[in-house]
Amino acid sequence: MAQEIEIGLGKKGRRAYTLDEVSIIPSRRTRDPRDVSTSWQVDAYEFDVPIIGAPMDSVSSPKTVIEMGKLGMLGVLDLEGLWTRYENPEPLLEEIAQLPEETATARIQQIYAEPIKPELITQRLHEIRDAGVYVAGALSPQLTQEYYSTVIDAGVDIFVIRGTVVSAEHVSSSHTPLNLKKFIYDLDVPVIVGGATNYTAAMHLMRTGAAGVLVGFGGGATSANLGTIGVQAPMATAIADAAEARRDYLDESGGRYVHIIADGGIGSTGNFIKSLALGADAVMLGTPLARAVEAPGHGMHWGAEARHQTLPRGKRTEVGTIGTLEEILHGPSHCADGYTNFKGYLRRAMATTGYTNLKEFQRCGVALNISNRL
Amino acid sequence: MAQEIEIGLGKKGRRAYTLDEVSIIPSRRTRDPRDVSTSWQVDAYEFDVPIIGAPMDSVSSPKTVIEMGKLGMLGVLDLEGLWTRYENPEPLLEEIAQLPEETATARIQQIYAEPIKPELITQRLHEIRDAGVYVAGALSPQLTQEYYSTVIDAGVDIFVIRGTVVSAEHVSSSHTPLNLKKFIYDLDVPVIVGGATNYTAAMHLMRTGAAGVLVGFGGGATSANLGTIGVQAPMATAIADAAEARRDYLDESGGRYVHIIADGGIGSTGNFIKSLALGADAVMLGTPLARAVEAPGHGMHWGAEARHQTLPRGKRTEVGTIGTLEEILHGPSHCADGYTNFKGYLRRAMATTGYTNLKEFQRCGVALNISNRL
Amino acid sequence: MAQEIEIGLGKKGRRAYTLDEVSIIPSRRTRDPRDVSTSWQVDAYEFDVPIIGAPMDSVSSPKTVIEMGKLGMLGVLDLEGLWTRYENPEPLLEEIAQLPEETATARIQQIYAEPIKPELITQRLHEIRDAGVYVAGALSPQLTQEYYSTVIDAGVDIFVIRGTVVSAEHVSSSHTPLNLKKFIYDLDVPVIVGGATNYTAAMHLMRTGAAGVLVGFGGGATSANLGTIGVQAPMATAIADAAEARRDYLDESGGRYVHIIADGGIGSTGNFIKSLALGADAVMLGTPLARAVEAPGHGMHWGAEARHQTLPRGKRTEVGTIGTLEEILHGPSHCADGYTNFKGYLRRAMATTGYTNLKEFQRCGVALNISNRL
């Protein structure tokens, strides 16, 4: 790796950058926003905006996933969340939103101790399919082997395997771990898998045959990975690394283009746009969608990491409610906080820097501005 | 560009610096403040201080523009603001100042939806001309073609074209964009145009025949470009880049000197002075003038970006009221907050570092002091 | 030393890094947490977790030291603390916890003015021995000569000599200082000694024959060394330096492995884990254990530096009470603040980065992430 810095004698580390340390710099050309396209296609599926909803119970329910699809993005249901553990999770969603700060994690752990019911996986996916939008569901790498056949039988267009860190090489002495390469090869549907946080990890996931790689480590607003296990992969560096792996793998594979999807810690339109400028093909959003009027979290936001029974690495976080899903995606905005009109601001940023499509926009110039403050 | 740093594999960016990261360092010589001149001349027009008022409704009305002229600086009226949309905008200015935080942008969007009236452009410019000061008005690049002949017919001494990012090369498939080079060549009056944020963009604007180039991207106190579209051009780096373009263009053009005008994010006398030390010929001020007793914003401050109907990239911001325009420009100061006596502190800084005129002061030594705190 | 930076002409300094500036980066491999071992052995003594309790009265009493031993870590009694000055210090511990902020240090100075009683040293160590756990006690370098024979006669398994800065070469004109090399050679028990903060100091302490070297300078939550005497040794750099000294000394000595124990400023599971990833063999914890229900400090925390009669370099600090010692060490966690389940999160971090034992984990990849915020 380039630019290793000596932390102390005998230990080096790379200087890695967060999205907040980067800003987009205009070039000498501008363009009419009407000539700009934000469309994104992965496998046979085309979307109006390069946005995937995070499979988190505070973001995705069958109902919001359907609405996301109708609005031109991809919604993904968490197949290990409340909707596959309970027939009617709505009272529990309301309860979680009301829990006092101090006891929230403990009660979330209890609620998620309820076992997953395979028949609910089937039922939820059918609900989404019936609405006529693309169907996508997510499992963790730990439970993929147990539930994937239920998922495939129920029918999905895109299969998501998402964990804090997913490696192509998981080692265990007590059980045979999921062989990602064989698993993906055998599946008929495109798989999006991650998080990976650097060139090597992303390259290995690409070699499994994945259609897309999630870049991130669970670094969003609800995460506590840095404080609990010391892990953090600053996103600007992680995205640029993974994009380089995409280019190298394209060559190595003789032309297979694997999509890079930035996942985690992208709370505003500004950071969303920077992620694409740094090389991402699409972005998985949590917090911005949890702010929707329709969001199941009722203004609260939490992820899978908060429900671990003994080692929670995430927290329920208040994000508030600021507008409808449609306003968040398509505007109009009546406030310049970067929380609404993701498509509109993206289009404007592309016009301001002179690019007409997302692939070109990945070449956008950026500067390091360490003292950036929003 | 020099000093590119690897953000991640395959993506580099320059380290760019804000004014806050820079400080002026005294040299071995000092000078009597009485021997120092702060005068500035662009084209045939000479000013006592190198300050241009920002064409923003919270700063400039016909009345304050006239007063600015009498105080030795250049006032510029926003020809797309309230004064050309309404016969009597004063009640609306008062209403905007009183709006609650949450709904301010939405109401501003409504108020500015009123169409521009060409006869009011004429009327406002005549009012200023009648007062005997230099006349300057600003249009956005989008509306320049529609209204410039009205402006020229009404008569201006200096014509300002100001947008967040103005490029010499704007591309559109649906209409023929303004050809800046031809437009400026055909005009009889000197044109100040921008913002540009780097060497190349500034150089291209110089080649259009502009008398002055605004350096900035809408980065002032009322701006939200970083949060909404991820764009930011740290001003210390942008000014130094543009000054280098000025030197190179001077050579390329065989002697045409194009003025560099720092625009945006300069709230105090300290940053004003640093801008000049970094190579600016003059500075466009918004916030400092919005703090005047006479300011039409009544202690509130907002720019054109806040009135975009679907994509606001700016906010109404409270700046307070601290003294008369005269005190802000010429003092005396009775408080060391850097909000008053712009001329006096500039003179003092020049004396402290041993320079007698602004052109020499551009060679002033500076240091990078990353942990600067005001 | 590498990477010296010019602070000014004629004065250079190394850029040194704190734990907060470092983060662990996952590699391409993950591992089953059940295959991971956190065990640590120093001399003949083996522990379930690589944790030593700091010898501070807010952390260690005979009772908590015994409990620490039973929980698989090493507890160390401060042999110059309240338990060897008073027959029954419990009312004083309660009083200290209740003192108002302004007068806390002054009253602490009074309470610790009471002389140390050798017979209490003997009595306390016997209490611990009788409970069947490993016995360890700490003296300062200043008082080691006066009390060590009492300690040895009472019987300890591990002898700790701990000061802010302990050097192998202490110079005095008025008395013969402790000859550490001879002293350690003559003792029958393994000695852990420090703090050392760089390669040279650590190397010199290794050459005294110590079994372990404490790396730190009194930089924990209760310390005020930076503000009072300007001394600070950022821990990430200090640990990496000392680990390099360990490697070089291993070669120089023909195979003697001296343990590196990070000591100070490690308040969370995240920083604990980073210390090990940077090369530490074990970690001495203060604040995390002072947060225990059983902690003698009753939610307050202070160290030896606060009791200096004329030059206090530490403060009583509120750390709160968050769970039992068992929860802090072994979980389960019901909150992701990084304050409980040190063993569990360590195991998880090792699994996430693909390592099976602590020695291998010292090779873990890290990144510099200067704008880290927990």
Place this chain on the structure above:
Amino acid sequence: MAQEIEIGLGKKGRRAYTLDEVSIIPSRRTRDPRDVSTSWQVDAYEFDVPIIGAPMDSVSSPKTVIEMGKLGMLGVLDLEGLWTRYENPEPLLEEIAQLPEETATARIQQIYAEPIKPELITQRLHEIRDAGVYVAGALSPQLTQEYYSTVIDAGVDIFVIRGTVVSAEHVSSSHTPLNLKKFIYDLDVPVIVGGATNYTAAMHLMRTGAAGVLVGFGGGATSANLGTIGVQAPMATAIADAAEARRDYLDESGGRYVHIIADGGIGSTGNFIKSLALGADAVMLGTPLARAVEAPGHGMHWGAEARHQTLPRGKRTEVGTIGTLEEILHGPSHCADGYTNFKGYLRRAMATTGYTNLKEFQRCGVALNISNRL
């Protein structure tokens, strides 16, 4: 100058460091504090601690200057302050301490508009002389020519000329400026002059024949130079630069040793000690002495910069009252805030790093720790 960094094309600046970015690193040797000497000698005058009181009305009155002398440091009276403008300034000192924040500067400007009375200069200096301590008084470079003969006739041991920036080469078209070289040569008493902020400026002041050079730019707690005129000279870099000039001048002059006195922005024992470690021979203290029970400022602190009639570059700042002058200089401390016992902590820092006198301590190792927080 070394290590110039490109701010933008065509403008470079040095990275300069503040005291907060530096920390002292222990070496491999420690020393008995009783073997450490903190004494300092300039010309024929010897002091117990290397501390000079800042000539500011909130710090120095005839009474406190006398007490400072008795406590082993050098007190300096501001000969342009209230004590030479008013027969009895005590009611005014009390009034200033009570002024509301908003109007403090305006009223300070009024109070200091009262003319200086030469006979009061004489009277104040005689009072100090009569007490049997060294006599030192300070003038600004602007008024030195007008009042120096009064000062010399009254009798001083050390003459101080102190301004924000004092250059050896002051240029004026309207009057003949003070020729420092000739002036100092003609005087019979040693002169301390400054501030200088870099190698060249310090070297030029040394060549005037000064006994000591103040290093600083008015950067203390009461200063607003950065905000008002953009000037700041980070102290760690400035001190190291000036110390290098001292070494070079020593050679150039064939052995004349000019003392470097750090002046400004040194509020704690930690920063005081770091200044000496970076190469200063002594330190001029303002804030720490303004915190004395005896301080004329009654817990408030202000300097000459606040009284400028039209361009104040300083503010009255609340610093509080924390102990007697004796406690501040010699302790004992009952709080680890770094506000008391300057001598004790210095002695301790020297012992911790193994040095016996101040000259040796200038070689002390330091590290750059950018994320330092007190």
